[in-house]
Amino acid sequence: MVAAGLLLGPFLLASEVVGQSKRAAKQPVLGTRSAKLIEQNGLKFKDLNRNGRVDPYEDWRLSAEERSNDLLTRMSLEQKVGFMLISTTRMKNDQSFQAGQAKEPITSDFNEDDLVATTNMFTRKPLPTPVMNAAGTTKAVTQFHLRHFILRANVSARTTAEWANKLQALCESDGLGIPAIVASNPRNHITGAAAIGTSVGKTVFSAWPGELGLSAMRDLKLVREFADIARQEWAAVGLRKGYMYMADLATEPRWQRIEGTFGEDAEWAGKLMTELVKGFQGETLNPTSVALTIKHFPGGGAGQGGQDPHFEWGKKEVFPGGKFANNLIPFRAAIKAGTSAIMPYYSLPADTKYEPIAYAYNRAVIHDLLRKELGFTGIINSDTGPIEMMPWGAENLSIRERYKRTLEAGVNLYSGTADPAELLATVKSGMVDQQLVDESVLRLLREKFKLGLFENPYVDEQAAEQLVGNAQFQAKADLAHRKSIVLLRNEDNALPLKPSTNVYFEAHTARAGGAATPPAAYTTNDGKYPVTFVATPDEADVVVVWIRPSAKSLFASDGSPIYLSLSKNSVDVAYINSLAAKKPTILAINYSNPWVIDEVYGNGTNRTIKGVLATFGTTPDALLDILTGKFNPSGKMPFTTPISEAAVQQQKEDVPGYEEGAGYALFKYNEGLSYKGVNTTASASK
Template sequence: MQFISIRSAFLTMLLSFGTGTATICVQAQTATPPQLGRRSAPLLVQNGQTFKDLNKNGKVDPYENWTLPTDQRVQDLLKQMTLEEKVGFMLISTTRLAGDFSFQAGAPKATISSGFNEEDLVQTTNMFSRKPLPVPIMSASGTTKAVREKQLRHFILRANTSARILAEWSNNLQELCENTRLGIPAIVASNPRNHITIDASIGLSVGETTFSKWPGELGLAAMRDLKLTREFAEIAAKEWSAVGIRKGYQYMADLATEPRWQRIEGTFGEDADLAADMMREIVLGFQGKKLGTGSIALTTKHFPGGGPQVAGQDPHFEWGKDQHYPGGMLDYHLKPFQAAIDAGTSAIMPYYAKPIGTEYEEIAFAYNKTILKDLLRGKMGFKGIINSDTGPIEMMPWGVENLSILERYQKAIECGVDLFSGTADPTLLLETVKKGLVTEARIDESVTRLLWEKFELGLFENPFVDVDAAEKIVGNPQFQERANVALRKSIVLLRNQSNLLPLAPKTKVYFEKYYNSGRTDKPAVVLQPETNRWNLEFVSTAQEADVVVLWLVPSAGSLFASAGGPIELDLSKNKIDIAHVNALTSQKPTVVLINYTSPWIIEEIDSTPLPTVLATFSTTADAVLDVVSGNYNPTGKMPFSTPISRQAVLENKSDVPGHLKTNGYALFSFGDGLSYPGK
């Protein structure tokens, strides 16, 4: 869109972004007009400026007037909203594209397109524990009904499809919203989309996508490069906004202090200071110094830190509902959250767990006034949105199981929750207000925060995206080139005792990646690059090789496959064939790479210490070969400590980082990492 400045009241042509239609407006000298994206909303000219008539009443209401302060616009719109519209505004739920059957077990496979999935999805059992629910929960609504009847405007996008389809769908959704009574746009959220990851379960990560592909979050931390971390976030923000995703359910400020917790893959490691630095760069990269038209509003999670779970069990399940601090280090876990708050994170998500053995009430964090009001808002100064995790009302109400659904809503709202994730049905929340358990004035507080975010993001002026541009922006070669640097910087050289690395030119290499995903009967895959730019000779058997490069990818399986049993970190318990590994390492000089999504115990293959060991945190085979060949000199540092034995795990204090644990806890310590001398 282009604006031509002319003195006085000469007319200029404004092309409405994404519509191909035109209107006449006057550009004032005192303000820079925003791009106005519309599909059907009329345009009005007032005082030489052009505005969208979102409520179609023939005049420019304050909420439609982009020259006014945000708080004035928010208050005007709030006064025009009905109670039903306000209550619908406080829910965020999964939305699905045509052909997308997320959460539907056994659904037929279909091609995802940019249309709407118009089916309601109602659950009668907990999607995580598979236990009966106290009341059925509508986890997803048919899109048109969600917008027009349920008044929903916050949505979580789970679909993994092309940039073009995502952008087209986003425009279709915003057009649907524009055609409602007040024309309030939607905001679309997503879990991470830019990382190579092992557990891509719904709710954790979207997995590998068409977006630029970076190392996992642990790998970003292993780089120890804050400038590149900021660049990653800025690049990802451009890709997300290009397809219409404007809210991130990310990143995790939790610390990896309990090695058995199965969500460590999504953290920035065990050290509070490093994680705080990472969170600051991530928030500023995605959001900017303040929310604006190019920002992705982040939801930092899971307050006050989900790392120190009892025995590593996760509070998605009843057997993991307790969180403890045997080392007395709760304040240590708050540091990354404080950094995110200071950087301006738009929202905070409390976890499901309840603290035990602390000064705080033993009740789930979403219901915990001392945690949310006294600590988060009071002591730490957070003024943004408190967004519940998925399903604390119906599925994970730890500590308030005896309360009715209405009473749970009442308590959570009293404690400060503004946005409830997991349900697409506002009926029970509306009933909570109508029965006087929550005042409309308190509802207005939450809706004010939610509206503020939308106005600051510029969604009222232009929620539409350029579909052709999205295809060019998402995953473009320039972005991937920067990601490729990160993929190499994330690799950590832990041992090189015989100076086997870097490999000499013309070395005969047998390169095997061992990953048992549970979907194959052949977990060992021989990697033989089609294009050999490493001056190595790749062979098809270990017997032919001078050196074996063995890349192990342990897998605990999905978090949501948990059955409550003890969590083991031994390689043999995580789908690695120990006999196969030991047979290879005993035959030939072997470079062993281990992909760490958890702090694995490697004593089964390390009884006689392996001379050459590297750590990866979800990277590519090309990046691995660049490091082992010497094309790239490794610089990565471990983001957490790895336990030396199972006994060390059993004796560990869950809230204490590995580098502060005593009694010889670590085999590899936080910060370990070598480089090749003389390179």
């Protein structure tokens, strides 16, 4: 068995690796478990289909296009249809979808039990018919012919790598020996809202600020370094596709997925898309790349009333400001950068020239706009469950009619079920042209060939454990944390905190209504800071309070109006005000949404609050480095924060905050101070 050959030097960019198409006759590393090697003229090839000869799809000297065309001719219709599904896959003892089950440690073995859901896996609402969300691994590979999987489990690097190798060995032993590709949601960000389908949350990978924090850094070079580091970590454990990142805009401040966006400005989000795609994929897809799936086309940030289309009451995307085209700017950048895949959202356009049907069904949006006008040639990957769970605008169609409509719209890869029976029946019935299936399979095959998976899908398990989350990677992430923090107000130069100041520092998370669970108070210094932490506010010269508001979980939505006031989002306002009344106070707020803070800050009228800072998923150490002057703040706000709840309820869903007019903003987009005493807001500020 040959070693993986995926692990590179710590900061070798994917773009620096020679593309597959230029490798000519240079022998690549071949990783095998069961396929024999054939030697011809001193070169070696894998005999994946075990016929004793080198077929074109096994010949790494040929282009991805040539190899894909050949392999397509060898696949049965059943294999092709299974190839068009991407399903959640589970390690042994992974009970992510089975709340209340007794939990044993997750291992690198396969989970062989089918998971058949009778409720929507996200919303827990009843479904008219059961839907298979995940099949036992061996069954999925050998009977359903699946080769695309989503991994949700959060385990060690070695466990993930061991499992990935076992999966690839199973695929290699079956049929044509087509390797698997494993996708995941983000795994490198600090977030308070980790959930299936959005973010895995804190993992063993290097821990970076949330996506809003990456935006707030205003440092494109560091964003590229982040993407390249994350690429190396993902590839090391066998994750070769990212269900990320969100090109959606944060124009509707109530939307519960703003934390996964890069803010409200389309042009800036587009620049970030460029760095992310090139950092993960390189200039072109190659054997060191992690392929990205940019979402949610054509932008999901303008949901009516801030509601989300995982639910029927959030199915409408509205454009009262006529800004539909503004949503496309980050996607244009991602397409130009070469993103491998794009994912349409569940929502339907309510007041545009387009038919009011969910985007996965909307040929005018998917085929005419995305394919023809924007020139996207990659994979169109449905979001999870538009056929069975969120078929907005197509509720009256049968399951097979829904498959027909989405195939004709342009969907290539379906997420949400492991069972190909209904899609296969749709194709066999003659309802759709089988050429649509062939075109989809070709797109999917080309991605795999370019990623080098046919040559070597295996990883070095020990090397993965050493590489993932290493100190050098985390040092870069720590720098990003500090650059992501925004200083918004600094009355009387209260910051940085003076040496020998007695500081009471309290951090709050979801302390709704004065709940009994106490906040975390920092009372030990360990010599890192020139201040003294004290145990009570009465002992302090300055009080620092870090509040992390917590909205209702996305998947706990009930359709009721969404508010951004602190008291509506798990903050004990009376308690915060009582702290601020005792001593001069520094207020830090973690902005997962553009919170309204007038209940504690007013319009800057609470004179006991001397400083205000914004965080976007970071660490206490990073915040303390800013507070004590070990790091000079440089971050800029990625969105506008409304001055009042009334302003929130009156704004237009598709209009960025900097265009909402006078009287809307408390803190402006791109606003941010440094300790030079000068507002360093860039000239690009709106």
